[in-house]
Amino acid sequence: PGDGDDYAHLVGGHLEPGIQTGFCSSTGGGWATELIAHDSQLHEVPDNMTDEQAVLVEPAAGGIHAALATWPAVQAAIQRGETPIVAVLGAGSMGLCAIAGLRRYVPQVRIIVGARYPHQQAFARSLGADIVVPAAELARAVRRESGGHIVGDYLSGGCHATIDAVGSSDSIMDCLKFTRPRGRVVLLGMPAVVSLDLTGLWHRETALVGAYTYGTESMPDGSKRHTFDLAIETAADCQLNRLVSATYRLDDYQNALAHAAGAGRRGAVKIVFDLRASDARNKKETN
Structure with missing residues (x-):
């Protein structure tokens, strides 16, 4: 729970109760091209780190x-x-x-x-x-x-x-x-x-x-x-990107979840969504 030892803040304020982003109906989660996050939840990724490595940081x-x-x-x-x-x-x-x-x-x-x-x-x-x-x-x-x-x-x-x-x-x-x-x-x-x-x-x-x-x-x-x-x-040092076994588009979430549910027996470790194509498409539509 981070550095806190008091969970009172989870049930107070304007947000619905939820232990973290993704478990709170007011904030949503990371399975999207955009999300709302507090400054304390943002961590800068080095320029030389690949997206495949970055997705294993959490x-x-x-x-x-x-x-x-x-x-x-x-x-x-x-x-x-x-x-x-x-x-x-x-x-x-x-x-x-x-x-x-x-x-x-x-x-x-x-x-x-x-x-x-x-x-x-x-x-x-x-x-x-x-x-x-x-x-x-x-x-x-x-x-x-x-x-x-x-x-x-x-x-x-x-x-x-x-x-x-x-x-x-x-x-x-x-x-x-x-x-x-x-x-x-x-x-x-x-x-x-x-x-x-x-x-x-x-x-x-x-x-x-x-x-x-x-x-x-x-x-x-x-x-x-x-x-x-x-x-x-x-x-970066352990090359954790090699744990990424497959990537899926966000709109293919049903197959992604099925793959993740059977990851071990299918020889996989980490199944991830690849939002890069969606992000590029959204930028093009905006322009």
Whole structure:
């Protein structure tokens, strides 16, 4: 929610309630050639950045924010003289951006990724994951890496932090099971209504935290950076434009949404609208 800790402004004023642009009926969203935005929501894109890179800046910011949310657990591991292990469950666009954020901005981490599809596994490796396995084998990979044992449904140890980039009852439960006692589970994937057995969270004293949007980040070195500045760097340096699998005209939104809904099984990552032709046409009509 940015840098605020008071949501009162979301229900006050002249705008309808909404947590951000795109979730508010008064403001609309970005699936248009024009939109209304507050000055604080605008970020200048470098002239040498391609549109394909720029369109990944926002999801990259969300992934980086989640990556930095693991730092308390990572820092504690480093202070104990341990090699911090961070697991990422899910390697869609958000999970892949979290991997890039971990590798670039969270020091000394060993990254284990569970990805369902082969193309996701390949991207995870290229973005800095140390170990990549099919999603169903992530618990086993964490056990091998951490040297733990299975105690009931849980590991005796496990990874120091886990990022859930899926967002379901099953994925949250899986993350709780292979995160070590007093570890940290970061929820990046947005769940709907979930049903969970939280007994393990209680007796293992696991921290379960959400990671939503972006703002001013406290970096591991003590400095302050805005997530979007980090994301602009990451989108360019990591060539995140390669995650753009297909582009659609805005008026072809039905096919675009169908493609996005089945992106993983169709070998895709990010499906985007290409508004450049529409923008050029509108300028021509105006002239």
